[in-house]
Amino acid sequence: MKQQTFYSKVYRIVKKIPKGKVSTYKAIAELAGSPGAARAVGSAMKNNPDMNTIPCHRVVGSDGSMHGYSGGKGLITKVLMLKKEGVLFRGEKVILGKSEWRRN
DNA sequence: CATTTGACAGGAA
DNA sequence: CTTCCTGCCAAAT
Numbered sequence A: 001m002k003q004q005t006f007y008s009k010v011y012r013i014v015k016k017i018p019k020g021k022v023s024t025y026k027a028i029a030e031l032a033g034s035p036g037a038a039r040a041v042g043s044a045m046k047n048n049p050d051m052n053t054i055p056c057h058r059v060v061g062s063d064g065s066m067h068g069y070s071g072g073k074g075l076i077t078k079v080l081m082l083k084k085e086g087v088l089f090r091g092e093k094v095i096l097g098k099s100e101w102r103r104n
Numbered sequence B: 001c002a003t004t005t006g007a008c009a010g011g012a013a
Numbered sequence C: 001c002t003t004c005c006t007g008c009c010a011a012a013t
Helices: A006-015 A025-031 A038-047 A075-085
Strands: none
Touching: A006 A025, A006 A038, A025 A038
């Protein structure tokens, strides 16, 4: 592989997110090499070519809020899974300060 | 090449 | 705190 699409990079990054942690669309966009393409990242999630290998539920908004999820009951299921994995929540939002994943 | 779309982000009221 | 609007970006058609 030589040159992958932006989406491919996003998927690869999302797959690396460890359990119990989450990342933001914005952060992923930057890791993918296109800072500011948070929207494009969202589109990539929606495309979701491998929802079995891509933990798209570990991707939340810049403020810890979630926007959507194509699985189960949508956002409800998403939150449930995150909480189950150990992600710290504060009401309906994720506490990024404690659970935001970052390259080690 | 032009237009449309979407699971975003940030600022203003 | 909530709601509305604008700006940005990549992919699909």
